Amino acid sequence: MKHWVLAVLWAALALPALAQNPAPSYQSAQMEQRVMAIATELRCLVCQNESIAGSRASLAVDLRQQIREQVAVGKTDEEIMAYMVARYGDFVRYRPPLKATTMFLWFGPAILLAAGLAILLLHLRRRRGQPDVLPLSNADRKRAEALLHKSSESRK
Template identity: 50%
Template sequence: MNRRLAVCLMLLIALATAGEALAIDEAPAFTDEPRQLRYEALTQELRCVVCQSNSIADSNASMATDLRRLVREMIAAGKTDDEIRDFMTARYGDFVLYKPPLTARTYLLWASPVLLLLIGVGSVVAVIVRRSQRPLAADDTEPGAGS
């Protein structure tokens, strides 16, 4: 029993760290930590436009390889993260960013979680208020009260 638990734990740890082990580049792009971290963060937030559901850090598509090389070169050339993001969106649009910027076109997108939450809370409150206002006895006598 204990051994099984230990195996499960080890598997979980292996799964959790698999992301690190599966880094797609054969060698780190940069030898210095700060630039390597920027490279990793940027390639994680840029979408692979061919595969569309991967970041370019996760994709093996040749297009993603090209984009990773470009990111590496631009970091090496001293470009800022924003300059690299602008370069990509000028060519591929906001779609290339996993985190789209807050613009007039994306207000609804960004507001949708809050809106949905408000609608949910609103409905719950409405139901509670209506139930509490109804005479208690009516609950038992009214046919189809549950619907």
């Protein structure tokens, strides 16, 4: 009796693993290739450095499913891409179009690099113009000589 109870409990624990939603088997290989081609052009909004085709994040899985549904309905790649951009913005595309709202996405890294180099060059130029050792005033020199004289007497 104990073994049957344990077997039923183990089977109940395994049920969530069976609840996953795999892609329907009626989909053709060509359709799945098209879904993956579109998914490689879209950025995972959770991972950000990975396409939704390769991401395992739940949002990426949902977006791939949305693409599958739209492909099954007969929408074109451009219509699907327009839907995703309308919903998530141009950032969702790996290669956003060049327009006023995406200028920073295209040129931001180059601008930040140029600004960093300019700041570095200005800093180095200012530093080169300054002497490494500042001259001592007469009062500082007398104080240093007194300290040196005092320390030499304490060693004797």
